[in-house]
Amino acid sequence: MTVMDRVDPTPALEVRHLVTELKLRRGALRPVDGVSFSVAPGQTLGIVGESGSGKSMTCLSLLRLLPRPGGRIAAGEVIVGGTDLTKLSETELARDWRGRRISMVTQDPMSSLNPVYTVGDQVGAPLRYHGLAHSRAEARARAADALGRVRIPSPEARLDDFPYQFSGGMRQRVVSAMAIACAPEVMIADEPTSSLDVTIQVKMMDLYRQIQEETGVAIVLITHDMGVAASICDRIAVMYAGRIVEQGPARAVFENPAHPYTRSLLSAIPRLGEKRKRLYALAGQPPSLLAMPKGCRFAPRCALADAKCQAAYPGDSDLGSDHRAACWRLSEGGAPDAA
Numbered sequence: 001m002t003v004m005d006r007v008d009p010t011p012a013l014e015v016r017h018l019v020t021e022l023k024l025r026r027g028a029l030r031p032v033d034g035v036s037f038s039v040a041p042g043q044t045l046g047i048v049g050e051s052g053s054g055k056s057m058t059c060l061s062l063l064r065l066l067p068r069p070g071g072r073i074a075a076g077e078v079i080v081g082g083t084d085l086t087k088l089s090e091t092e093l094a095r096d097w098r099g100r101r102i103s104m105v106t107q108d109p110m111s112s113l114n115p116v117y118t119v120g121d122q123v124g125a126p127l128r129y130h131g132l133a134h135s136r137a138e139a140r141a142r143a144a145d146a147l148g149r150v151r152i153p154s155p156e157a158r159l160d161d162f163p164y165q166f167s168g169g170m171r172q173r174v175v176s177a178m179a180i181a182c183a184p185e186v187m188i189a190d191e192p193t194s195s196l197d198v199t200i201q202v203k204m205m206d207l208y209r210q211i212q213e214e215t216g217v218a219i220v221l222i223t224h225d226m227g228v229a230a231s232i233c234d235r236i237a238v239m240y241a242g243r244i245v246e247q248g249p250a251r252a253v254f255e256n257p258a259h260p261y262t263r264s265l266l267s268a269i270p271r272l273g274e275k276r277k278r279l280y281a282l283a284g285q286p287p288s289l290l291a292m293p294k295g296c297r298f299a300p301r302c303a304l305a306d307a308k309c310q311a312a313y314p315g316d317s318d319l320g321s322d323h324r325a326a327c328w329r330l331s332e333g334g335a336p337d338a339a
């Protein structure tokens with residue numbers, strides 16, 4: 001089958017040339033600077049990259065949950081179900097979209113759970129807010145159903161428990177139940193397992209897969225852990241300094257990484273049970289958002305960089321099978337990092 005023969009379903013989420021600006025006293029930053037990707041229903045896109053590359057800011061931008069004052073979507077489109085969310089009013093976004101058709105799970109479950117309300121009330125809250133449950137009893141029944149979907153044992157019996165009565169892994173399941181309760185088309189998971197120990201991480205990833213098979217939800221998974229990304233993602237987008245430098249089917253990116261930055265990340269995939277001293281074997285720091293290099297943003301750390309790389313940002317090269325990378329030196333190969 002060639003790429004031309006393949007019929008892609010309409011994406012559950014399509015992001016086009018998204019630019020997010022933060023106006024600070026010391027200047028304007030663009031932590032997201034022209035990001036495009038799409039996720040098909042029932043698929044998981046992993047956004048990977050070092051700390052500070054703009055992964056969280058990209059996801060917060062999708063829901064327009066930006067720092068205030070100063071944060072704004074400066075350009076681009078975020079399309080879910082044919083609607084460009086960037087064009088909606090704050091009221092419309094809150095009423096019909098956030099938590100309803102596009103939901104989010106964050107790293108720390110306790111920051112999403114209120115310690116003084118029962119789990120049943122909290123999982124039921126988005127259902128009532130979005131008009132999907134018309135009484136407390138209906139919200140409780142649907143909350144129990146959501147808790148069952150995330151494999152919390154005896155869900156009805158746990159509805160009146162408080163968050164502190166759950167273990168860390170179970171709390172993350174409760175938050176995931178809140179995120180899927182309204183049957184969204186898209187779920188954003190920002191480092192959902194990084195506060196959990198590694199065996200529980202694997203279980204959570206299996207759970208996301210099962211939820212996805214049952215509901216068809218499209219997942220955007222942010223992680224700095226290439227091992228986690230490899231275990232669950234259908235597609236991978238590699239972010240560096242506010243831009244996606246490589247993206248494609250997970251297999252293509254993992255087996256034939258094209259961008260020197262991707263190769264550096266992959267050279268340090270942590271394996272289950274292995275002690276890691278450092279996450280990435282990559283020397284140096286990403287550039288400051290206030291002083292972006294004119295050319296390729298990775299050039300200052302790249303062993304392959306030459307004058308062309310310093311002079312201009314490379315466009316995306318099509319590597320076939322929906323695999324793209326932005327690098328002037330793609331055909332050269334060679335040592336991936338400047339370490």
Ligand SMILES: Nc1ncnc2c1ncn2[C@@H]1O[C@H](COP(=O)(O)OP(=O)(O)OP(=O)(O)O)[C@@H](O)[C@H]1O
Pocket residue numbers: 022024029031049050051052053054055056057058067224289
């Ligand atoms: N409120 C803010 N004010 C100023 N700069 C910010 C703010 N929030 C984020 N940034 C900057 O935006 C950039 C992107 O941050 P972001 O949190 O999206 O990165 P990330 O890839 O998700 O990193 P991590 O893995 O550490 O969460 C960083 O350089 C960060 O310093």
